Amino acid sequence: MNINTLRYPDVRDMPREQLSGLASDVRKMIIDTVSENGGHLGSSLGAVELCIALLRKFDPREDKIVFDVGHQAYAYKILTDRAERFGTLRREGGLCGFPRRGESEFDHFSVGHSSTSISAALGLAKARDILGQKHHVVAFIGDGALINGLALEALNHLKEAKTRLIIVLNDNKLSISPRVGGFATMLARLSANTSYNSIKQAVKDCLSEGKGKGAALRKGLEGIHAQIKALVKPANMFDDLDINYWGPFDGHNVDEAEMIFELARSYSRPVLLHFITVKGKGMPEAEANPTKYHQMAARGGAQPAARTWSEAASALTEGLACDDGRIVCLTAAMATGVKLEGFRERFPSRFFDVGIAESHMLTLAAGMAAGGLRPWVFIYSTFLQRAMDQLAHDVALQNLPVVLMIDRAGLVGADGETHQGLLDVSWTRPIPNLEIYSPADEASLADMMNHAATRDGPTIIRYPRGPIMGSVSPIRSIATTKIMDGEGAALVGHGTTIGILLEARKMAERMGITPTPPAVFDLRRLKPLDVKALYEGNYDTIVVAEENYLLGGVGEQIASGARHGASVKRVGVPDVFVGCASTERQREMFGLTAGNVAEMLRVSRHS
Numbered sequence: 001m002n003i004n005t006l007r008y009p010d011v012r013d014m015p016r017e018q019l020s021g022l023a024s025d026v027r028k029m030i031i032d033t034v035s036e037n038g039g040h041l042g043s044s045l046g047a048v049e050l051c052i053a054l055l056r057k058f059d060p061r062e063d064k065i066v067f068d069v070g071h072q073a074y075a076y077k078i079l080t081d082r083a084e085r086f087g088t089l090r091r092e093g094g095l096c097g098f099p100r101r102g103e104s105e106f107d108h109f110s111v112g113h114s115s116t117s118i119s120a121a122l123g124l125a126k127a128r129d130i131l132g133q134k135h136h137v138v139a140f141i142g143d144g145a146l147i148n149g150l151a152l153e154a155l156n157h158l159k160e161a162k163t164r165l166i167i168v169l170n171d172n173k174l175s176i177s178p179r180v181g182g183f184a185t186m187l188a189r190l191s192a193n194t195s196y197n198s199i200k201q202a203v204k205d206c207l208s209e210g211k212g213k214g215a216a217l218r219k220g221l222e223g224i225h226a227q228i229k230a231l232v233k234p235a236n237m238f239d240d241l242d243i244n245y246w247g248p249f250d251g252h253n254v255d256e257a258e259m260i261f262e263l264a265r266s267y268s269r270p271v272l273l274h275f276i277t278v279k280g281k282g283m284p285e286a287e288a289n290p291t292k293y294h295q296m297a298a299r300g301g302a303q304p305a306a307r308t309w310s311e312a313a314s315a316l317t318e319g320l321a322c323d324d325g326r327i328v329c330l331t332a333a334m335a336t337g338v339k340l341e342g343f344r345e346r347f348p349s350r351f352f353d354v355g356i357a358e359s360h361m362l363t364l365a366a367g368m369a370a371g372g373l374r375p376w377v378f379i380y381s382t383f384l385q386r387a388m389d390q391l392a393h394d395v396a397l398q399n400l401p402v403v404l405m406i407d408r409a410g411l412v413g414a415d416g417e418t419h420q421g422l423l424d425v426s427w428t429r430p431i432p433n434l435e436i437y438s439p440a441d442e443a444s445l446a447d448m449m450n451h452a453a454t455r456d457g458p459t460i461i462r463y464p465r466g467p468i469m470g471s472v473s474p475i476r477s478i479a480t481t482k483i484m485d486g487e488g489a490a491l492v493g494h495g496t497t498i499g500i501l502l503e504a505r506k507m508a509e510r511m512g513i514t515p516t517p518p519a520v521f522d523l524r525r526l527k528p529l530d531v532k533a534l535y536e537g538n539y540d541t542i543v544v545a546e547e548n549y550l551l552g553g554v555g556e557q558i559a560s561g562a563r564h565g566a567s568v569k570r571v572g573v574p575d576v577f578v579g580c581a582s583t584e585r586q587r588e589m590f591g592l593t594a595g596n597v598a599e600m601l602r603v604s605r606h607s
Contacts, residue, residue: 003029006083008106011055019254023048027282029086030074037090038298038414039097042280042290043143044074046172046251050140050275051075053257054168057265058136064108064124068117068141068151070098071294072170080106090298090414092581097416112418113386114356115148117141118167122154125163136265142170142277144333148356158270159242166264167243167272170251172279172290238272247274252281291336298414306470309463310339312442313405313449317376318343320453321350326374327453330365332358338378338407358383362390362402369400374453380408381421381462388427395458396433402459403452409438409462410496410547411586417577424462426552429527436460436527440472440498444524447478464496464547465583472498472522479525482533486519489541489601490534492558494523497545497571500587503594504601513602518543526554535561543600545571545592569600 003025014022026048034041052075054065060080067073077095078086082104088094099107109120121139128135145151146169158165238245244267249256257275264271279294280286286293307315321327321343328350329343335353344351354361358379365375384391384406395402409421428434437452437460439445445463452459473483483498484505491501501520509517518541521534534542542562544555555570562568571591578586587593 003078004084006079006081008055008060008080011052011079012059014056016255019052023052023254024282026052026075026078029078029083031283033086033089034074034296036299037087038296039074039090040071040295041283042286042293043071043172045283045286046277046279046281047072047140047142047170048075048281049252049254050168050170050257050277051079053254053261054138054140055079056254057258057261058138060106060108063136063138064121064128065106065138065140066109066117066121066124067099067111068139068145069114069143070111071143072140073099076106077104080104090416090580092579092585094580096580097414098418110418112416113383114143115141115145115151117145118151118154118158118165121165121167122157122161122163125165126161129163136164136166138166138168140168140170142172144356149359155238155241155243161270163270164268165270166261166267167270169247169272169274170277171248171274172277244269244271245274246271248276249274251275251277294336306467308339308467309445309465310337310407312445312468313378313407313461313463314339314343316446316449317405318346320449321347324374324453326372327376328352328368328373329376329378330354330361331378332356332361332383334378334380334383337380338405340378358386359390362387363394365402366390366394366398366400369395369402370398374401374403376403376405378405378407380419381406381410381424382408382412382419384424385427391428391458392431396431399433399457401456403449404458404460406460406462408465410464411573411578411583412465413583413586414580416580420578421462421464422547422549422573422578424460425526425546425548425554428460429552429554434458434460434527435525436462437478437525438462438494438523440495440522440524441470442468443471443476444478444522447476448524451478462495469499472502477524480530480533481522481524482519483522484517484520487516488539489514489518489543490521490537490539491518491543491545491597492521492523492531492534493545494526494554496547497592498522500592500594501543501545501597504597507594507598508601511598513598518601523554529554529557531558531561534558535563538563540566541601542566542568543571543597544568545597547572547587547592549573549575551575571597571600 027045030044058065082095085095090097096103098112099110101107101110117139118141121137125137249260260273264273278287279290317329329340330352331338331340332354333356335341335344361377365377368375406424409424412419412421428436437448439448448461452461475481475483491505493501505517505520508514519537544558546553546555550570550572553572559568573590
């Protein structure tokens, strides 16, 4: 068997004795590709056998299989006619790292953020019912996504929805970091209940003895199920929600998984199938350290010469916390990503990982602030979108001293459309009481954090992915600062674009594009925005560059206040979702380069 030419029917029709070899080949392809291109490794390695069993019992051309997040979907991509293209994963023009409806007929719902699968699958199931169709709908959820409020809301609605739905819970004991909270304990109790597992195994053994006996037992299974639960199974929330719970089962046993899926196909009510898997299965180092191998960087990627923005932000927070015992840190299952391991070790009672629950985290922080603490919330820009209401109503409306450290702001590269940090400036700037900052170097980051630590109101500090650039200016200020003098034209930006503007100024001077070098302004504070000095310069040309959507960006405000006759040109991301590519390539796509900015000055000079 050549896995590169594998097609879906090959999986369904493959002899059972070849399935172990298929799983090994799929794992090798995932490891080889992710090691080269980067991507989510551990979760997909743990889901290989479940994906094989799913595709042998469900037809993904007709049945709707919806993955949660997509961390677990690499095997599914390989097994559904994309093996020969899998080497393009996370590259420009190649396969996306997450399921995408436009990529394949086998992808029935586009995903990227956690905990959407049950809601989306329920919607697909109701569409099936209303349109008189008969196919199956499967929600595949795991990696800690079940503890998110959206997933729990969907579970709560299942009884009222009155439809058939199969939920596959891939329980690998971990999200990105170890799962936390009472829900994880409940799943562990189910896994460890020997009495229930013994009876379950006896039933499965009988089912496997013969078709006739198996069919008879299947018919009687519902009748005895309630009695079995009452006798030996611990109480669990699924029973209370009137969702039939089956499990736990071995998620690496294809034969067992196929049998369970076959039973679920004939079940007329919502059923949750609980499978135990090992994150990083088949790669010893990933099994031993699943947090480290949750996601890998692309081979050959530039190694940070300086410490990263995340490392600097965390270290500075530790210093502030030493001086102020009211400071606490919160994160939503991203302690490793935002580099809070040091804070967690140093101040364990002041560190809170809430799991994948961003909305809860913001309101929790608001409650802490109302109680007299100084909460610092560390969150990726893309995930802050999941807590818009809580930021506006629970934090800002009450003018509480919550600091939001927004990591991965701007373009983030190969994670694609769902993970770019391009919306936070546009949607947070209209919220009253907020102050918003965008540092360009570590000195300005420290100044902004020192200010936020004493401010009686909510503060946002946004910073990009990757290493911190060198110092851009010795001027210490948290508001708009002219870091380079000039006449005739002004280059204006914040955060990552300051380095681009400084290089553009050198290029314009070297090439004689302008009679005199342009001035350079570092905005630093995006709200309230103080550009009085910019306007008083009477510049004929103003170029505003920001790694954010142009709609709602600070360039709009600058253009609206510029004097009559001044030419204001804006560089940023247009009204599009940004797909997979390197950050350098993405900046080239949208003109966020020194060369393009210098050329804009040339065009303005001769226009």
